Amino acid sequence: MKEWVIGIHAVSELLRQRPQEIVALVLQSGSANKRLDEIKSAAVAAGVQITESDKSRFEKQFKGVHQGVAAQLQSNDTALDEKQLLALLDRIEGDKLLLVLDGVTDPHNLGACLRTADAAGVHAVVVPKDRSAPLNEIARKVASGAAETVPYAVVTNLARCLESLKERGIWLVGTSDKSETTLYQQDLTGNLALVMGSEGSGLRRLTRDCCDHEISIPMSGELSSLNVSVATGVSLFEAVRQRR
Secondary structure, three states, X not given: OEEEEEOHHHHHHHHHHOHHHEEEEEEXXXXXXXHHHXXXXXXXXXXXXXXXXXXXXXXHHOOOOOOOEEEEEEXXXXXXXXXXXXXXXXXXXXXXXXXXXXXXXXXXXXXXXXXXXXXXXXOEEEEEOOOOOOOOHHHXXXXXXXXXXXXXXXXXXXXXXXXXXXXXXXXXXXXXXXXOOEOOOOOOOOOEEEEEEEOOOEOOHHHHHXXXXXXXXXXXXXXXXXXXXXXXXXXXXXXXXXXX
């Protein structure tokens, strides 16, 4: 399967991490952005085919904030399965930090969560095979290259995977606006998987039942919840603060 990835950050990271999977690169001609010259040089060095297109034609082909660059990716499924995820975790020394997204179906939110996960030093992002946003062009663009840097696991049975994490000594902390324990009261050090639910219905029952603790983010305004990507950022960086 082939897919297009747009944007300077996303394409630059593809050239750095997976140049062998890029089958074509399109640059907008006449752009004064120096970073496009850097991308062109990297593509030439990697032997990637380059095509230039004028602004009108480029914008007809590529929608959104493309920044004048698009790469066509021969997409071999790079997502980890449960067995590969557990093998990865077994190789990591020291405390592990995971992000689990249960029912996040908007690719914009998925991309934003991946970008935050990269910034927070998350070892892997885990999603269920069903009821999850695809890691598509939109998610990759929003992730700004993090889709290539953060291990991404898609598991068939999320509850079973969470139990496997617990067997490896990883504590599961889920988020719920009904919890009386706040984010700032919970110990987020050690081996930790932060489990985030969808904005509408939150964590599914089976997922919630797997969690060792539930936490809430204290709210001072009239609204009762945050966008899931914002809540993920707040929660992950509280974990980062405590771990430092």
